[in-house]
Amino acid sequence: MPSDASVPSRVRASDELRQAALEQFATVGFAASSLQQIADHAGYSKSSVLYHYASKEALLEAAIGPSIDLLETLLGDFVAGGRSAAAQAVFIERFVDFLLGNRLAVHTFVNQGQSLRGLPVIERANTAIQGLADSICADDASLAEQMRFGVALAGATYTLVAGATFLVGDQQVADADVRDALISVLSELLLTADGRPTR
């Protein structure tokens, strides 16, 4: 089999279908994405989609599951590493890199996490997000602190994926610049130990 890394090998159909599905799920939503659209977009037939993935739900699992795994790992490391300001700063960088590398998947399960309640993979995502909130917010956090977390997570996610709508003009922005700007904004929102008054 030509699975050598130097040889491009044949692009695997399952990967193409998974990628096409992820794009559809993120842009038009899971419920509004049809297997026919996904198949057309990837250049296959609807039957081929159901050959590689047992169901539409299994396709969602394949599309966003790995990203949820990464998030869980990220969260586990952060919880294990303490909550000092330095640790939080490191976490923010890792979190932003995670967002940048998993924009479509994150957008999918953050944006549709409530409407798709009931799907196991979505429940897993919601649990991870809740854990994220709990680990960043101290238990006795003020409402403003909790609000800061919600604004930061949702805002960063939305800005990355759909944000092109809001950016003045439509020029391409380098990921590295976006990374820096996002880390800056998130640091302002999440680092609460810098003596800034709550209001």
Added chain:
Amino acid sequence: MPSDASVPSRVRASDELRQAALEQFATVGFAASSLQQIADHAGYSKSSVLYHYASKEALLEAAIGPSIDLLETLLGDFVAGGRSAAAQAVFIERFVDFLLGNRLAVHTFVNQGQSLRGLPVIERANTAIQGLADSICADDASLAEQMRFGVALAGATYTLVAGATFLVGDQQVADADVRDALISVLSELLLTADGRPTR
């Protein structure tokens, strides 16, 4: 006709249907909402929905159109009133009140503004949002400034509507407290004239 304000009058069917539709659109998405579900939720038949509203799209227009009108008015006043720090602070308060009073509608057209592109009422919403971004961000705003706006708008919206997921515990929080906390966070994000360094 019993349209006297002192008498509760009969609850208008079209209002019940519009409210049920708005809740469905916001929670499960426009495309994933069926007229049958909306009708069931409001206690009518699907035919009744199509009697009061010519189409599913017309129902969306009725559900979120008025909120878009309010946003356009808000934006127009802000543009006409100058961009001083004081004016921005006033605008933020008005904007938060708008969010609190139109959570479902705002969540609908912000969250689905891209996937529903093509529907006239959604185009109107997207135009208003773009205008909002342009009027808050100076033309020469840095990427971090633009990012701040995106995070603020999307984050505030998401936190208000779906945010119950993230708030520690599930106790009911008074709207007034949410208002104060949200104004505090948005002020930090949007008021750039306080000498806080960009990084």
Added chain:
DNA sequence: ACGGTAATTGACCGATCGGTCAGCTTCTGC
């Protein structure tokens, strides 16, 4: 060359979609 497995597809299924229409009830002005 050949047998077997993986990959792909069109035909088809019941269910549901948005939408139309005719008919039935309820209310209202006269």
Added chain:
DNA sequence: GCAGAAGCTGACCGATCGGTCAATTACCGT
């Protein structure tokens, strides 16, 4: 009391949904 408008509904339409299945094609080791 009665005509007519308004409100409401079930039956029905073509299209599309997610999913099944049998048949066909492409590829493989031997």
